[in-house]
Amino acid sequence: MEDREFSVAARSQRRTIARRFLRHRPAIVSLVVLTAITLFVFIFPIFWEWPFTKRDKTALSQPPSWDHPFGTDELGKDVLGRVMRGTQRSLEIALIAAFLVTIIGVTLGAIAGYFRGWIDAVIMRFTDLILTLPLLIVVAVVSVGYPGSPWYTIPVILGLFAWTTLARIVRAEFMSLREKEFVEAARAVGARDRRIIFKHILPNLAGPIIVAATLSIAGTIITETALSFLGLGVRAPDVSLGLLIQESLTAFKTRPWLFWFPAVAIVTVCLSVNFIGDGLRDAFDPKQNRIKA
Amino acid sequence: MFRFVIRRLLVVLPLLFASSVLTFLLVTNIGMPKKIEDAMARPNFSQQQVDSLRRQFGIDKPPFERYKNWVTDFVKGDWGTNQNGIEIRPLLWERMQVTVRLLLAASIMSVVLGVLVGIIGAIRQYTAFDYSMTFFAFLFFSIPAAVLAGFLKEFGAIKLNPWLREPSISTPIAIGIAVFGLVAGLLIMRNRYKYERERPLSKVIVGAVAGFGIAVGCLLVFTLVWGGNLYRAGNPKPLISTVGQTTPGFEGTLWETVQDYFWHMILPTTALVMIGFAGYSRYMRASMLDVMTSDYVRTARAKGLKERRVTVQHGVRNALIPLITIVALDFGALLSGAIITETIFGWAGMGRFFTEALTEKDPRSLLAFVMVTAVSVVVFNLIADIIYAQLDPRIRLD
Amino acid sequence: MALLEVNNLNVRFPTEDGVVHAVRDVSFTVDRGEVLGVVGESGSGKSVTNLAMMGLLPRSTRIDGSIKYNGDELVGLPRKRQTKYRGNELGMIFQDPMTSLNPVYTIGWQIAEAVRAHQDVSKKEAVGRAVELLELVGIPQAAKRVESYPHEFSGGMRQRVMIAMSMANSPQVLIADEPTTALDVTVQAQILETLVDIQQRTNIAIILITHDLGVVAGMADRVLVMYAGAAVELGAVDDIFYRPRMPYTIGLLGAIPSEASDGQKLRQIKGATPSLINMKPGCAFSARCPLVFDRCLTETPVLEAVDEPGHLSACHLRHEIDPVSVRSLFSPEVIAEVDA
Numbered sequence A: 001m002e003d004r005e006f007s008v009a010a011r012s013q014r015r016t017i018a019r020r021f022l023r024h025r026p027a028i029v030s031l032v033v034l035t036a037i038t039l040f041v042f043i044f045p046i047f048w049e050w051p052f053t054k055r056d057k058t059a060l061s062q063p064p065s066w067d068h069p070f071g072t073d074e075l076g077k078d079v080l081g082r083v084m085r086g087t088q089r090s091l092e093i094a095l096i097a098a099f100l101v102t103i104i105g106v107t108l109g110a111i112a113g114y115f116r117g118w119i120d121a122v123i124m125r126f127t128d129l130i131l132t133l134p135l136l137i138v139v140a141v142v143s144v145g146y147p148g149s150p151w152y153t154i155p156v157i158l159g160l161f162a163w164t165t166l167a168r169i170v171r172a173e174f175m176s177l178r179e180k181e182f183v184e185a186a187r188a189v190g191a192r193d194r195r196i197i198f199k200h201i202l203p204n205l206a207g208p209i210i211v212a213a214t215l216s217i218a219g220t221i222i223t224e225t226a227l228s229f230l231g232l233g234v235r236a237p238d239v240s241l242g243l244l245i246q247e248s249l250t251a252f253k254t255r256p257w258l259f260w261f262p263a264v265a266i267v268t269v270c271l272s273v274n275f276i277g278d279g280l281r282d283a284f285d286p287k288q289n290r291i292k293a
Numbered sequence B: 001m002f003r004f005v006i007r008r009l010l011v012v013l014p015l016l017f018a019s020s021v022l023t024f025l026l027v028t029n030i031g032m033p034k035k036i037e038d039a040m041a042r043p044n045f046s047q048q049q050v051d052s053l054r055r056q057f058g059i060d061k062p063p064f065e066r067y068k069n070w071v072t073d074f075v076k077g078d079w080g081t082n083q084n085g086i087e088i089r090p091l092l093w094e095r096m097q098v099t100v101r102l103l104l105a106a107s108i109m110s111v112v113l114g115v116l117v118g119i120i121g122a123i124r125q126y127t128a129f130d131y132s133m134t135f136f137a138f139l140f141f142s143i144p145a146a147v148l149a150g151f152l153k154e155f156g157a158i159k160l161n162p163w164l165r166e167p168s169i170s171t172p173i174a175i176g177i178a179v180f181g182l183v184a185g186l187l188i189m190r191n192r193y194k195y196e197r198e199r200p201l202s203k204v205i206v207g208a209v210a211g212f213g214i215a216v217g218c219l220l221v222f223t224l225v226w227g228g229n230l231y232r233a234g235n236p237k238p239l240i241s242t243v244g245q246t247t248p249g250f251e252g253t254l255w256e257t258v259q260d261y262f263w264h265m266i267l268p269t270t271a272l273v274m275i276g277f278a279g280y281s282r283y284m285r286a287s288m289l290d291v292m293t294s295d296y297v298r299t300a301r302a303k304g305l306k307e308r309r310v311t312v313q314h315g316v317r318n319a320l321i322p323l324i325t326i327v328a329l330d331f332g333a334l335l336s337g338a339i340i341t342e343t344i345f346g347w348a349g350m351g352r353f354f355t356e357a358l359t360e361k362d363p364r365s366l367l368a369f370v371m372v373t374a375v376s377v378v379v380f381n382l383i384a385d386i387i388y389a390q391l392d393p394r395i396r397l398d
Numbered sequence C: 001m002a003l004l005e006v007n008n009l010n011v012r013f014p015t016e017d018g019v020v021h022a023v024r025d026v027s028f029t030v031d032r033g034e035v036l037g038v039v040g041e042s043g044s045g046k047s048v049t050n051l052a053m054m055g056l057l058p059r060s061t062r063i064d065g066s067i068k069y070n071g072d073e074l075v076g077l078p079r080k081r082q083t084k085y086r087g088n089e090l091g092m093i094f095q096d097p098m099t100s101l102n103p104v105y106t107i108g109w110q111i112a113e114a115v116r117a118h119q120d121v122s123k124k125e126a127v128g129r130a131v132e133l134l135e136l137v138g139i140p141q142a143a144k145r146v147e148s149y150p151h152e153f154s155g156g157m158r159q160r161v162m163i164a165m166s167m168a169n170s171p172q173v174l175i176a177d178e179p180t181t182a183l184d185v186t187v188q189a190q191i192l193e194t195l196v197d198i199q200q201r202t203n204i205a206i207i208l209i210t211h212d213l214g215v216v217a218g219m220a221d222r223v224l225v226m227y228a229g230a231a232v233e234l235g236a237v238d239d240i241f242y243r244p245r246m247p248y249t250i251g252l253l254g255a256i257p258s259e260a261s262d263g264q265k266l267r268q269i270k271g272a273t274p275s276l277i278n279m280k281p282g283c284a285f286s287a288r289c290p291l292v293f294d295r296c297l298t299e300t301p302v303l304e305a306v307d308e309p310g311h312l313s314a315c316h317l318r319h320e321i322d323p324v325s326v327r328s329l330f331s332p333e334v335i336a337e338v339d340a
């Protein structure tokens, strides 16, 4: 009986959140744009005749044309093919990193906030320790130290070092939620810790967690660009958006198409992700939406 | 306070110790210094040469011993020399000053801008101003530093410099600016009375006229003062510099040196300010919204305080607390260098120090750099805590 | 002329889901020195009505009708001129004393700020006044406690501070919006006692919003019953408690745990309040009313006089209603028992 009421309330709450999100116009537009881009860069390359490594020796450094809508680079590689592949890679990197950040951040934050005491102290000191080492520095050093490592080492390391903020948020929420009546009540009827954490507390944190996960996708893409700019990110012959930017920054004036297409791709993807994050935040936290008095 | 610092140090010292271990592990795994790699790549390299190089880089001993030596030397202040035999400590110190100069200016400006825009965005929520600032903040968030800096170089300097040398405003643009002032003044005043029953037309007209007047005034000042070549005099070089932190070999009076600094700082500062502004304005807006909907602000209004006093004394005062601590933390983290910005604009700061050390894979430089970074993070953490406690009486230091 | 005259007050909030019509055609008066109790379910518009009088609603709120204080119209007053009344002629205290004080300023500072908002006195004099006020509300060692921060006070003490602050400029009306709901039971009584004490000493008019009918019976001279944004019954406290003429009031009274029933159970009228967006014509209570008949669904009843002087009810059956028989209609199926 009680459980059913709870789930009815939860369902209607979910509907309200969905409705509020749907009303956030920039977020909806962004969602459409991002979905379109994602589908496009993952599906279209199958049909496109110029994979990102293939060279068109008859068209070197050509501006956009019918054959090569985004132009070609100095080796005759098709920029559209490269931008699609780069976007693919950047999205993959971002998703892996965001996934790891979320898993680690939520787990450590939940454990620290729920059990408190020495467990909390250990986890928080560990967080402090991670924070003393700037993310970019760590990835850069590892990247130089292991030059042959595959592309997914970058998002894995980013994920392993970027969870601190989320862990702190989750921990703070857990600290306050575990004192609430409904948790006390669950404990009183003998629910086990695991059940309380997963069934009673975590669902209340869906909002901040989803928002943080979303925003870390944008953050990772930006960080990857920085790494690639320093020559420490994804390595040729593979491409990422960051790498394309790095390759073309000097050609900014002479062959602008090399620079503009990947640049626009990055900004569009990140902007969309940020707006979606904003829409989610508004949907989950209506308090920010209106001034009471 | 004193006791608090002591107690915190007791936590911080083990933290720094752990950090140093991690740093050491990280750096020892980076491989041979480039100099040794190069030596080994030469066809006629001798093992002896390599051994002496290893000794020179201090990597001839087993890891544990190396760690011990490094830590003791580091604490004593002997940070060794880099691959070119240059003392690391003075070099790093010099680089740090360059970075701090850049960061300080950029941080101050982005905080001031971000705070102002955040406040206005919150109290004028969902106005044209709020929407456009939100958009710009997200846009700046979404532009990688490399792209942003590239833009600035192209449009901020290469296109702007000729104009700066021969500043002029064409008639259509002048008219455009005047009209913008008029419309802005009108919209601001209209918004102000949006929800009041009588919307005094006179006030809106006054706003429009004032906006127009300010715009025209600016144009006048421009033609009279700036158009009258204030900066042109005897300065044949490009004004806004795209490379370096000073003109190499520049010597002049104090005023000229300051000017030289200024023109070099414009672009990198702008890049950093744009990025910082995006974060701080969003943060301040959220914080301000939170505070302005709080019960104690309602109480302040119920007392009959003027809205300005409510906003400043109760709203801004409380909303700034979390922001200021964030700023302190950011500053500590940023000290490791605005690497991308420094690289693009050719500043020889901490960022350059790091990239050079990284290409050379010079262990001593890297260790020193990462440790300095860690210490700065920890120190600014401490500062953030102290500021927080100063601003919020609920937090006690002892 | 009554001290406070509210006439046909309407409050609408434009929201994403539509216009919330939170207060509908409410009219009542408050006389000098009287205590008006305001009761009604959660969401019935008690707070919004009073916030409208204080001018504390969001800027986008649409307020129509008239609120006259001492003959001065408050509705539609420019923001700037509202501050002349707020805190000066009308004071207000809120439900949650834990969050109602600014954590970064001392108690003395905050009270002195209220004093100086309306009186041209030096800071020192204002702090002196703060000490007097704290003594008035029964805070021991007031001269020392002005230096304290809110977090150094208990909830009850903070509510006293709020009362002291609202009294800083000797207002004529004190609006107390559920002043004890957030407090421990023992502290509740003390706070109410403080209010009664102040009321007797200063002859201030108090609007007391509460869910506690017992408190209303003990303190109020008159009672206003609200339902779904409308005033549904208004009258002297005895009229409301012994001769209610509106089924909702009767149900509300029936919802007090009687001595016979289990003290742990709290009773409630079954069903939910209607949505305040796009309200249909007719009586808002019709969906839950045991006496509902066809006219109730088409014609909105307005507040009109019944037998006793000053007793008004908004029900088509106000003249026919017999409280006892209606009460029997409410139980036990209509009144649900909920675990307290």
Ligand SMILES: Nc1ncnc2c1ncn2[C@@H]1O[C@H](COP(=O)(O)OP(=O)(O)OP(=O)(O)O)[C@@H](O)[C@H]1O
Pocket: A290, A291, A292, C013, C015, C020, C022, C040, C041, C042, C043, C044, C045, C046, C047, C048, C049, C058, C276
């Ligand atoms: N700023 C607002 N925007 C939209 N709706 C609002 C706003 N403020 C209040 N409301 C709505 O107005 C209605 C009346 O609210 P009000 O706070 O006056 O109820 P109340 O009688 O004081 O209830 P309670 O006993 O819970 O305090 C509610 O449905 C509420 O959701």
Ligand code: SF4
Pocket: C246, C247, C248, C283, C284, C285, C286, C287, C289, C290, C291, C292, C293, C296, C301, C314, C315, C316, C317
């Ligand atoms: S008007 Fe009709 S529905 Fe409304 S309270 Fe009276 S009898 Fe009930």
Ligand SMILES: [Mg+2]
Pocket: C046, C047, C048, C177
């Ligand atoms: Mg209320």
